Amino acid sequence: MSGTQNATPSLEVLSVSHAFAKRKALDGVSVTLAPKTFCVLLGLNGAGKTTLFSLVTRLYDNASGTIEVLGHDVRKEASQALRRLGVVFQQRTLDLDLTVAQNLKYHAALHGLPPAKAKTRVRAVLERVALSDRADDKVRRLSGGQARRVEIARALLHEPRLLLLDEPTVGLDIEARQAILDHVRRLCDEDGLSVLWATHLIDEVGPESEVVILHHGRVVDAGPVSEVVTRAQAQDIRQAFATLTRADGPLEDA
């Protein structure tokens, strides 16, 4: 992928393969994410997106290849890598019966933030996602979009340099989806975060995004959207995606 050549990449995945029993989930996947990049990891359900996220977040280890977060190998320097990483999982992971602030405080403790610092950070991230007034509400009382924003706030609490989001707009209405997308893009622009945004929804790929297209566990193309579209000799990213994912697999409707 293009970008600053000298700086340490925010994320570097090098020829990673992984299999569950007989099924190969990832096959020689390489992804490089330059600093301050918003990158969409695009793939159909079952393409390997969640597996890749599980490997980067070290739920389990990659069978082969290496993964580095800001230059820290996730296997050899797991703690250093995880400290620089913020994650929003596909499934909801907030405690519904606890308040927004309590959820965030728990996460701050998981990162060893002293109480005073935690308090400042909780206030800061809630402000960042425009939910300061809901700090003492139970998560159960929030809308789906608001809960997602709390999860994003939580992922930002320990000031990571790389933010991973796995299908963050699942289950949200169109308006909330757009709001989340805009919000995360702004984080990338204003705070200099790198973002890897996994989705199967093509309309979440902006015209200036970087995109990595994953299909049946392989990267079929990667780069700025315009280049990918040109290479696929397509008119737009939707068409390019359709062409690329039909090339080596059963016909599936995107």
Next chain:
Amino acid sequence: MVGATAGSDAEPYGAGAYLICLRGIVWREALRFIHQRERFVAALVRPLVWLFIFAAGFRSVLGVSIIPPYETYVLYEVYITPGLIAMIQLFNGMQSSLSMVYDREMGNMRTLLISPFPRWFLLTSKLLAGVAVSLLQVYVFLAIAWWWGIEPPLYGYLAILPALVVSGLMLGALGMLLSSLIKQLENFAGIMNFVIFPMFFASSALYPLWRIKEASNVLYDICVLNPFTYAVELIRFALYGQLHEVSLGVLAGCTLIFLAGAIYAYNPSKGFIARRGGPGGAGA
């Protein structure tokens, strides 16, 4: 942003940070428990039903001769109280460890595991949090039991505290190990049938071992091999201010083995979770 920059190493966590993390995990577990009133009530009703109904019914059928730590003949309900305390911990241990992986809590397991602290520390903290909740349940149960006439010496209430920590850790670690090992036991009914009931009945919780030996040598051997028996006996002796050394030894050994097994199972490269595709399934 003042976060850690690329390449440079952030300071390793000091003891203070570890303590903050442990405290946070225990605090959350306690908060959740307080909010889940049904769980609290269920955890209390179960042993109380045994105490109020079962024990009362069997009082005349089952006589218990004088065996240590008791110095006089005791009523049947006095005899089974330590077993019921251990039962509270058994349920609690299985529930918190298993729900962590299979229920709605699964996401929370993932949140826990992306913490930069070492995984053994996170899992042990999680176990300690479960034990803390079980302590709360046990003491409320004992308070109600006292009103029902189960009146152990006052120092016994203090003496069982360390015993409860050891037995709670053992049972929690067992639950955590099971949660990673056995895929079939995905719902709680399965755990009830195949783990909780056999462990509870084939132990010294409801009848003294010598009585079981009279009935069946095989059953007696099973009870002797059952770690739950030692949890019950450790608590029973502690309640009267005595230390049952064999039980302590067995429990400590089992805790270490189960905990090591659980940590191994959750090790990203070696564990069973990795082979199976982890909580959340093989994933897309």
